[in-house]
Amino acid sequence: MVKIDTFDQAALERCLIRSPVSSDAVTAPPAATLGLLLFARLRAHDPNWLFMEHAMDNKRRVTYGELLKGALGLAHGLVDNIGLKCNNRVAIVAPNHELYFMIEFACLFAGLTLVPMVPEFMPNDGPRLMADTQPHAVIVHSSLYESARKALDLSGLKPQPHVILLDSAPVPGLAAKDLPRVDDLIVPGMAKPPMTGFQAQLDDTAIMTFTSGTTSATKIVQVTHRMVASTMVQMHANKHADAVRADDKLKGKLAEGQAVRYDCSIRFYHLTGTLVGVSAALRGCAVFYFEQHDAGNWLAAVQRHKITHSVMFPRNLIALIKDERLKQFDISSLVQILSVSAPLSGVMQQHAMDILGIEILQAYGSSEALAVAMPRWGKHTELRPGTIGWLKPGMEALMLDPATKQPLPIVENGVTGPGELVVFGASVMSNKTGYFNRPIETAAAFIEIGGRSWYQMGDLVIREADGCMRTADRSIDTFTHDGQHVVPTEIESQLYKLHGVVDAVAVPIPVPGSKGEENQMPCAAVVPKNKAVLTDKALQQALTKEVVDIVAKNTKQHMHLIGGVVFIEAVPRNAMGKIFRKASRTKVMEILGLAETKAN
Incomplete structure (x- = not known):
């Protein structure tokens, strides 16, 4: 780890970037793990509310009551029947599915670590990823069983992890009794999580997620309960993030109290997909999902379900605004689209807003730091296309001179930077947790300044006089x-x-x-x-x-x-x-x- 020790505290103070939202607006994260936080919130929701439904098939749906009942029962089944212990790792190899989050929440209820796997990686990289993550159990969809089985056989793992089928579809060459299925493991009548769920700690790993691998070999980020809980508290402190149009009430089959309806064409194994599901469950929202993005199906779903909030990759947004079918559908229910995972330029952001007539926000963060900035703050702050917005409450940041790595003093009434952005906060990966079994890469990801270990985002950033930031680009690109x-x-x-x-x-x-x-x-x-x-x-x-x-x-x-x-x-x-x-x-x-x- 690089160490910069030439700055005293007073000098460092002049370089700090803070959120415009007062720290007082951020209540302390709950003194409970993500699983126990979800358990408390799910119990408070109306059990008849819709949690998740396939956007094109209303028979594939789960209510909040079914979600809570199934997740509690499966949590006990994984502990009592499979024998998993607190902080054991459970890999999930599956496409988007209505039961995906029931399985994830069951693992969190049981104090287990989620390892959402990328199905497309299985044929080539599956053996290496299985060997790297060392799961104690693998829950796999029937359509992916063969590739997951081959990956496990070639991984060299000893002993081999337990394998559990997610769904009831038959698997060629496999008798029904050969492997347990999720439904078989659900213990009925459970009213609270198993004891292992109460043994987990805030700084234990809740989710293991894979870095994109676009700039170096894929690494496994250990996302702790504290990181996710802090992110939810920080983002919900921004009052505008929860604002919805006053006249935007649900009609028909959805409950009146569910004012926000998400679409999710993002894959659930993607960290953003997982966080969308967690955030929706905490807030009591409804989610309409797809296995993969298709502009025509998306347009039809927005019109049919009156979806209010959408999360999509920039390339899908760009394809959408060029789609000739756009004018054939009523998408007036949409309040905003959140563009995630890759940069969206200000030119394209404004161009898309002009065509669609709705607000488009750009998310900024990483697997190691989760969400770092908020695209706007307060109900009266105008959206600025081409920027990443303001630092989240509860976080601090510095901009480093790219050549010297020295912190740049903030220009109070002018522009600061460009500088390399480094961040510190409860929602940022710790250098003590870091990448799973990668101590060298973990050390290289941080820089020590002022007695703190700051995570290096890898982006060149410019800060405007009022604190709004924009990225110049990835420093290595x-x-x-x-x-x-x-x-x-x-x-x-x-x-x-x-x-x-x-x-x-x-x-x-x-x-x-x-x-x-x-x-x-x-x-x-x-x-x-x-x-x-x-x-x-x-x-x-x-x-x-x-x-x-x-x-x-x-x-x-x-x-x-x-x-x-x-x-x-x-x-x-x-x-x-x-x-x-x-x-x-x-x-x-x-x-x-x-x-x-x-x-x-």
């Missing part, structure tokens, strides 16, 4: 052209505006005759909406002109696409939708016939 920093996301935001562009990525390629990384030029890889562009030279020339022109018109000269434009079938992305920039650059270099060199 920018590159240099003619002595000036090129910000790939700024180029990409212009390309997304073009109707003929479905997806795009900007990468650095070598300037002819230059050596090293000091001087590279921007090149765009574009996924065309019309697939004929991939092979038609005339169509390529026409779209290339549009791409080059829009970047030249709206960005500074050093970001112009002098490296050219290439056309690809798909931008390399991980399961969470984030761009693999190194893989993207490799693909572009191959297309251009250039030798690969190391890039930022």
Whole structure:
């Protein structure tokens, strides 16, 4: 861990970024684990309220009463019948399903650690991920049993974990009695969590989640009960976050008291998906889910269920505003869309709000720090597209000089930065917990300043006079052209505006005759909406002109696409939708016939 010890407390105080929301607005997190907090809240909700329903199939639904009853029964079954103990790890390998959160809450009730697995990882990375996480039990959907079984067989784990089937569908070659199913384990009549749930502590791991792997090898973040509980308290202290339109009351089958209805096309294994479910359960909201995002199904669901709040990846939002079916549906019930997981430029944020006529917020955080900023605070603060907003209450941050790593003093009546953002707070991963079985990577993620260990977000941030922040880019993603920093996301935001562009990525390629990384030029890889562009030279020339022109018109000269434009079938992305920039650059270099060199 890097240590900066040249700052005294008074000097450090002049560099601190704090939330505009008073710390007094944040009550202390409950002195209870996430499982016990959920248990208390679920008991208080009307059991007839809808918790979760498949957006396209109303037979696949769970009420709050069924959720509480099933989660309590399964919690006892996992402890009494399977023999799991406090802080044992339970992997979940499943698509989005109406019982997913019943299983997650059962684990939390029992004081167990959740390990939501990415189903797409199973065929190739499954053995390594199973070996790395070392689960004591695996709950798997029938459709994924074969790949999960192979992953376990190749993992080398001894003893092998217990395997439990999530659903009742038959599995080829497997007799009904061969493996227990979730329904078989539910102990009826349970009124409180098992004793193991009361043994868990706030600083125990509640959830183990995987980093995106876009900048380095996938790591396993240990998210503690304290981190999640603190995040919920911090976010709910922002009164605007809970505000809904006064006339937005539920009609029909949903209860009058449930004023917020979420859609969730985000996968539940994604940390954001898990936190959406937890937040909804704490607040008594209804959630309508999809197995995967489809613009047509999403539009139909918003109209049918009068969904008020949506959570989606930027690429899905961009595809939505270009979808020709948009005007065929009534989406007036929507209050806001929260864009998560990857940057959304101010240009695209405003463009999407203009087309959809609703508020679009950009979430900012990471698996290691959860939600870091609030896009607005107070009911009268205007939304600022292109910013990440203000620091959450209960957190502190510093901006470091990228070259010296020294904290930057805050310019009270002006702009501070850009600087590398580091954060500290109860909702941030601790250097004592860190990445599971990765002490070296854990130490490298922190920097010690003023006697505290600050988590390094990896982003270059600019702070405005009133505390509102915006990211310049990931510090490791920018590159240099003619002595000036090129910000790939700024180029990409212009390309997304073009109707003929479905997806795009900007990468650095070598300037002819230059050596090293000091001087590279921007090149765009574009996924065309019309697939004929991939092979038609005339169509390529026409779209290339549009791409080059829009970047030249709206960005500074050093970001112009002098490296050219290439056309690809798909931008390399991980399961969470984030761009693999190194893989993207490799693909572009191959297309251009250039030798690969190391890039930022």
